Amino acid sequence: SQxxxxxxxxxxxxxxxxxxxxxxxxxxxxxxxxxxxxxxxxLVHLILIRSNEREKHSGRLRVTLDTSKKSSSLLxxxxxxxxxxxxxxxxxxxxxxxxxxxxxxxxxxxxxHP
Amino acid sequence: NAGVTQTPKFQVLKxxxxxxxxxxxxxxxxxxxxxxxxxxxxxxxxYYSASxxxxxxxxxPNGYNVSRLNKREFSLRLESAAPSQTSVYFCASSxxxxxxxxxxxxxxxxxxxxx
Numbered sequence: 001s002q003x004x005x006x007x008x009x010x011x012x013x014x015x016x017x018x019x020x021x022x023x024x025x026x027x028x029x030x031x032x033x034x035x036x037x038x039x040x041x042x043l044v045h046l047i048l049i050r051s052n053e054r055e056k057h058s059g060r061l062r063v064t065l066d067t068s069k070k071s072s073s074l075l076x077x078x079x080x081x082x083x084x085x086x087x088x089x090x091x092x093x094x095x096x097x098x099x100x101x102x103x104x105x106x107x108x109x110x111x112x113h114p
Numbered sequence: 115n116a117g118v119t120q121t122p123k124f125q126v127l128k129x130x131x132x133x134x135x136x137x138x139x140x141x142x143x144x145x146x147x148x149x150x151x152x153x154x155x156x157x158x159x160x161y162y163s164a165s166x167x168x169x170x171x172x173x174x175p176n177g178y179n180v181s182r183l184n185k186r187e188f189s190l191r192l193e194s195a196a197p198s199q200t201s202v203y204f205c206a207s208s209x210x211x212x213x214x215x216x217x218x219x220x221x222x223x224x225x226x227x228x229x
Contacts, residue, residue, distance in 0.1 A: 031216075040223075042118075042222045043204070043218070045218060045219070048216065088157070102147075102159070102218060103159070104157040
């Protein structure tokens with residue numbers, strides 16, 4: 001079963017606008033990661049946030065993590081047409097039989113119109 | 115730097131045929147993974163290898179076998195292909211040992227169709 005659930009499933013915006021994607025998960029985590037996948041390509045790692053961190057930045061990306069709500073958000077500021085892709089959150093469970101394995105959500109399809 | 119290389123990129127099989135997907139990484143990573151990606155299902159873990167000489171089942175291992183040939187190579191075998199195995203398969207690797215899984219590096223995918 002999927003650990004992470006992204007919301008919305010699809011997002012369409014204009015170039016220059018900000019894009020926010022959300023991810024919810026069910027069990028305690030070690031870390032949460034965001035990946036991007038361009039059409040027909042492999043996934044590319046964007047950012048990792050550990051369970052003891054609340055916010056992290058990388059260029060135009062900002063990730064927040066709220067472990068009390070078991071949720072994370074990815075904000076892309078000043079979006080560009082090249083940001084058009086699918087975005088996935090992935091979690092590493094903190095314990096139990098799934099310890100150490102990365103589990104992906106179903107993804108958010110982001111379309112940025114020029 | 116090639117990263118993670120998968121072969122073949124495309125394959126069409128008939129039901130019951132067998133085939134092996136090959137994966138190699140040149141980053142000296144300890145851990146390697148096989149995922150499948152289906153529309154609306156995200157990525158699901160088939161098998162993983164935390165280190166050379168070990169393999170473990172993931173979420174959807176039925177119908178597949180794996181071999182960690184050496185530190186660089188991790189192959190996925192379909193012994194008797196079924197239409198339900200039509201999917202895009204991704205190999206990935208990470209430097210971290212089991213229990214400290216970090217960032218994954220993915221190959222470009224292998225698109226398999228089973229008729």
